[in-house]
Amino acid sequence: MCATCGCSDPAGTRITQVTADTAAAPHLHDHGHGNGHGAGQAGTADEDTGETRTVLLEQQVLARNDRLAGANREWLGTRGVLAVNLMSSPGSGKTTLLERTIRELAGRPPVSVVEGDQESLIDAQRVRGTGCAAVQINTGAGCHLDAGMLGSALRELDPPPRSVVLIENVGNLVCPALFDLGEAHRVVIMSVTEGADKPLKYPHMFAAADLVLLNKVDLLPHLDFDPGFFESSVRRANPRAEVLRVSATGGEGIGIWCEWLRDRVTAGPGERGPARRDSGAADGVAR
Template sequence: MCATCGCDTHTHSHSHSHSHTHDHGEKHIAVEKDVLYENNLLAARNRGFFDAKNILAINLVSSPGSGKTTLLERTLTDLKDTVNFSVIEGDQQTTRDADRIHATGTKVVQINTGKGCHLDAHMVMHALQGMHPHENGIVFIENVGNLVCPAMFDLGEKERVVVMSVTEGDDKPLKYPDMFHTSHLCIINKIDLLPYVPFSLDKAIANAKRINPKLEVITLSCTSGEGLDKWYQWLESKKS
């Protein structure tokens, strides 16, 4: 079990006794610190790699069903003639999302985490070694759908983008503050469904800003295309 979040991962496997002593608690904290320390060292290496090749690395995080794979598909299709993209696709099982990305003509590497609920810097480093992403391009890292554990793991990205949708509830930032606090941009997706769901854009944005006053917010719909231009402008501003 990964001591940091309680999930099984391929890269960090720790066994725990069922003791509930004070000593056990101290060991748990020590292992957690060790896991995050090792992860942060590797994240720094990934960051150095991205910087050396002038690659904009973006960690896409969300809960399941927010539409981040659809957002990626739309982005890759619309901008592939002007930007060199590569994608690292994280899922617990199957290659379905990676297959969707591959269909756009984009270079993609699939990482299956099994029971693991997040990507870590070690997984990303191995993916990069097999991928050879384009210099001066953009690497999207689509994390496992989870708003808790991925917040703790730096992957070496330059930007962290949290995606939520209007079908999830406008209190999402208050329920998962760490993820919104560590992100640079919040995308509120599926705004074409606003007439049909009890969701307040104003409340959602206010809640997100309450957690992170510096957080940028873009509202869009991959179905209607509304707001996608703002997302593309944001990407261009971060790439230059």
């Protein structure tokens, strides 16, 4: 089984264009994640001599993903499309925030959405309810989106020039941090119903963020959540990340978040390079 896409897994990755009247039956597409791997070229050479030789490889483990991410970045760049990778644990309010953001932006600039979940079309249908185009990626057994999946989804979505593509990654604070999708920016969403110490517990995710949205701040009066401690925890994991307090239901901070997006569409493609983990000599924590 391939856990990247679930090839040979009956519950493998599925990409579905969700239209206003998408029925329950998903529209299946091959997303081109090489089906030939692991085919097993039988070893024949040298077996009779029993001699071994050492072959230097010196390549990044995720080189293939990074190549595909680079191709996505180029594809997006030539169209002037801003792609933002939204990551969080399940239940942080990503989809509600998306709905609010789309309504608030009101088509200036146009927004389309790539939804990532293990199963179901629920989120893409919710987003579709706002009137914006949405493609659902179901990862099956997979716990994150990868660059190959996003590439297929982008071709399906066909976003207009000078627009925003919001990518809702699979709800998971661990695995998505490792996979470059070709996005211009990474945004981590945390809600005040979670622990304020999460940035210290999941530093890889927060270290990879350009912006951290602290959601559900309308609930703060009812909770024992210290936003100051949270913000200092974010800075310990990533001194350069901005933190913005928002409420997807109450509206607080949404205008600033929308401006953040508008500024970056105007500014053109982001400066995010490929893979942050490169060579180990990469500029680690501080993105």
